[in-house]
Amino acid sequence: MSHIACTVDDDAVAHVRLDRPAKLNALTLDMLRDLAATARRLRREPGLRAVILAGEGRSFGAGLDLAAAARNPAGIARAFVPTWRGTNRFQEACWAWRRLPVPVIAAVHGHVLGGALQLALGADLRITTPDARWCVMEVARGLVPDMSGIQALSELTGLETAKRLTLTAEEFSGTEAVAYGLAGMAANDPLEEARTLAAGIAGRRPEAVRGAKRLLDRTWHRGPRRTFAAERRAQLRLLPGAMRR
Template identity: 80%
Template structure:
C-alpha cells in the first residue's frame, strides 16, 4: 500500500512507514494509507496488538510540505472533517487511538512535527535515547494540527505542552521519557516493542480491549464517572474470567 507496509503475524500487526529516502516524511497518500490501514486492522479480530515503526534512518521527519504544496486541492480536501470529527491529517494519527487493541510506536532518528504527532497517536512508545524529537510546527509558522495538541497535553500537562510547542525546541529520546512522551528508552526500540506487544498479545483479548477503552474513555473525567465505567467494564468481563 504505497509507502505504508503492514503484515500480521502471531496476533501482532506491524505497520511500517516505508519512505526511507525522504526520512518517511508524510505525503497525502501516506496519510490516507495510515487511516485506511488503521480502519482495516480495527476489523480484524485476530489482531491483539500493533507496532508502528519507520524504515531506514528515521521514524518520521514530519509532513512533506514540498509535496503538499504541489497539490493544493488535495490539501484543501484533506482539511475537511468527516463524520468522525477529524480531517485526514488528524485521522492519520488519531485512528490508532480508535483501534480496540494497544498500539506501540517504536521510534528512532527523526520524530519531528507530524511524525511526533503520529507517535503520540499510539498508546505506548519506545524510543532510542538519541532520537530527535521536536514539536516543530511553530518554527514553520504553523500549529500542531494532527491531533498532537490533545495527546501532548494529556501526556505532559499543559505548561510543558505549551513550552514544547511554543519554543519548538528539539529534545532527545531520553528527555522524551523524562517528559512522559515515551515510556521506555532502548537502543533497540523495535525489539523492545516486539517484546511488549508479545506480552500484551498473551493476555485475554477481551480484557485488553476493555482496559484500553476504559483508560481512554475516563482519562479526562472525574472519579465518579470513572468508577461507574470501571464497574460496567468489569461486569462484562467477570463471567468469562470466572469460567477460565
C-alpha cells in the first residue's frame, strides 16, 4: 500500500498528499521512492498546470521514520547510491519537484520536521499555518540535513540563518518561517490558499509559466550536484552512530 496519494483535478492541478496520518506522515524508504516516482510521472502528465503538496491528518510530516529505516539496512545502503541525476533516493524525493516544469506549491500545517521540511523546500512556493511547528532537526538526531536541504536552506534564508537553524535544531513557528524566507505566506487554511494560487497560475499561458520557472531556476543558483555529494559523504559518516542511539 502506497502512502503517497496523487490525483489531478479538472483544472489540470495535481494534488499530491502524504497519506500516513497515524504516524504524522513520517517518511519511510518506500514513501521516498514513491515521491520521486510520482514527480517523474507528473512530468509526463499532458497539460499539467501546477502541483500542490500537502499532508493528510494533523501534520504535513514528522520527518524520516528512522526506526522503520533501521529495520532495512540494505535498503538504506541502496537508497544512498546516487543516480545519473546526481541525487540519491533521499535527495530525489525532494529535488524531483524542482525538476517539474510547472510550479509546485507546498501547503503545510502541524509538524514540518526534518525530511518533511526538506520536502517542503523542494516546492517552488510554500504556504504555512501560523502555528505550524518547523524544525531542521537532523543535528539533534546526530545527523545532517541530507535530502537536498543544505542547498535549499542556504538559497532561501541566506547562509547565517541556515547555519543557525541547522546547528541549533530549534523549533520555530510558521510565522517565523515566513520571516526567515522559508515560506512565502502564512494562512489559517494553507490548502485552500494553495488551491486559489494554483488556479490563478493555471489560468496563465502555460508556456509562459513553464518558461519563467525554468529561467528563474537556471539563473538563481549554481552547483547543486557538488552539494548533494557533500551531503551524502557527511551523512554516511554519521548514520551508523545515529542508528545506535
